[in-house]
Amino acid sequence: MLDVALLSVLLVAIAIGYGLGYHQAGRRRHRSLSPSAPSQALSRDYFVGLNYLLNEQPDEAINTFINVLAVNSDTVDTHIALGKLFRARGEADKAVSIHQNLLARPALSQHTNEQIQLELARDFMALGVHDRAQRLLNTLLEHSSDDELRYAAKQLLVDLLEREKAWHQALEVIQPLFKQHPKLRRPAAHWLCELAIEEISEASRALAKKHLKKALQLDESCVRATLLLAELEMDNGHYGRAIGRLDNIPRQELAHIPTMLPALKNAYLRRNDVAGFEAHLYRLLEQAPYTSIIISLGQLVHQRDGVDKAIELVGERLRAVPSLGGLDYLIDLYIESQRLNGKSSPDTRLLLLKHHTDALLLNRTRHRCRHCGFASDALQWQCPSCRYWGTIKPVIGVEGE
Numbered sequence: 001m002l003d004v005a006l007l008s009v010l011l012v013a014i015a016i017g018y019g020l021g022y023h024q025a026g027r028r029r030h031r032s033l034s035p036s037a038p039s040q041a042l043s044r045d046y047f048v049g050l051n052y053l054l055n056e057q058p059d060e061a062i063n064t065f066i067n068v069l070a071v072n073s074d075t076v077d078t079h080i081a082l083g084k085l086f087r088a089r090g091e092a093d094k095a096v097s098i099h100q101n102l103l104a105r106p107a108l109s110q111h112t113n114e115q116i117q118l119e120l121a122r123d124f125m126a127l128g129v130h131d132r133a134q135r136l137l138n139t140l141l142e143h144s145s146d147d148e149l150r151y152a153a154k155q156l157l158v159d160l161l162e163r164e165k166a167w168h169q170a171l172e173v174i175q176p177l178f179k180q181h182p183k184l185r186r187p188a189a190h191w192l193c194e195l196a197i198e199e200i201s202e203a204s205r206a207l208a209k210k211h212l213k214k215a216l217q218l219d220e221s222c223v224r225a226t227l228l229l230a231e232l233e234m235d236n237g238h239y240g241r242a243i244g245r246l247d248n249i250p251r252q253e254l255a256h257i258p259t260m261l262p263a264l265k266n267a268y269l270r271r272n273d274v275a276g277f278e279a280h281l282y283r284l285l286e287q288a289p290y291t292s293i294i295i296s297l298g299q300l301v302h303q304r305d306g307v308d309k310a311i312e313l314v315g316e317r318l319r320a321v322p323s324l325g326g327l328d329y330l331i332d333l334y335i336e337s338q339r340l341n342g343k344s345s346p347d348t349r350l351l352l353l354k355h356h357t358d359a360l361l362l363n364r365t366r367h368r369c370r371h372c373g374f375a376s377d378a379l380q381w382q383c384p385s386c387r388y389w390g391t392i393k394p395v396i397g398v399e400g401e
């Protein structure tokens with residue numbers, strides 16, 4: 001597909017170039033009456049390229065066309081576009097040579113020169129040569145006065161620093177941009193969470209807490225910062241405070257209630273407050289009838305009042321919001337009930353149903369990126385596919401919560 005795009009860009013460019021060349025050569029012939037060698041070379045190479053194309057040799061055709069396409073103010077944009085296409089095809093090394101070849105031309109305007117430097121930095125990023133990309137970007141930021149280009153360079157630099165896990169440096173670059181681009185606050189909050197995790201591992205809890213509070217100042221919906229703050233409270237034995245922190249999460253992001261349930265349960269159990277946990281679960285159910293909450297309640301009732309009461313509660317709750325996970329849990333409860341009622345082995349129909357729900361649950365997607373749709377079993381704070389932060393959330397609906 002990209003080959004087609006690349007070739008069509010080239011063919012159009014060559015056709016224009018050929019037309020111009022022929023036209024200019026014609027004018028020169030009128031003046032001097034001498035034959036025009038460049039024009040003839042151009043037409044010969046053009047037909048050699050076409051010949052490659054007809055013989056289904058696209059790589060040779062592309063190389064011939066690039067050689068034929070002279071660099072001048074009319075074609076520089078085509079060369080830049082070609083470099084981009086090569087990079088998109090995964091051939092960043094070819095993109096580098098095209099862009100470096102362009103930079104070697106002395107007659108470029110400052111704007112074009114800076115544009116090419118930015119593309120070259122992208123090529124080096126694609127090749128994983130981060131130090132060269134960083135040097136180019138720093139030079140651009142030092143000298144360019146073009147706001148649009150500076151913003152693009154900063155975005156690229158931030159992407160690079162993020163990949164290098166240079167969180168402090170990334171924060172320094174991004175901070176001045178918050179006013180104009182408030183959406184950048186979210187990734188910055190996650191970098192502060194990353195810093196907090198580093199501090200926790202080095203036993204600097206006070207500093208970790210500072211980073212997390214800053215993260216919430218930047219992005220008050222940062223669930224991750226709240227979860228980490230609750231974790232710190234738990235480690236200090238402040239279970240009530242941890243519960244208080246976790247209580248903010250439904251307000252921050254309803255879909256993350258299932259994410260925080262294990263921590264919530266842990267905090268209540270550590271302070272021997274099962275009744276408090278049950279009341280909290282009912283409160284959460286009023287906000288969102290998620291399967292994880294229903295199952296947690298079912299487990300509490302099962303333990304305290306027996307399996308039949310749990311079946312009653314879970315069956316009734318699931319009637320309003322059916323889900324695969326809920327059905328699977330209900331079947332477990334029925335099997336347990338039959339066992340307790342003296343059946344030597346559970347009903348084979350139940351076992352068959354259980355077999356099906358197990359198989360379906362095994363293949364289900366538990367988390368999905370709300371930006372690009374990437375499916376993930378575990379929760380990841382940065383999407384590995386689109387690299388957005390905080391966009392992967394638990395799947396809600398019949399297959400999920």
Ligand SMILES: [Zn+2]
Nearest residue numbers: 369372383386
């Ligand atoms: Zn994504």
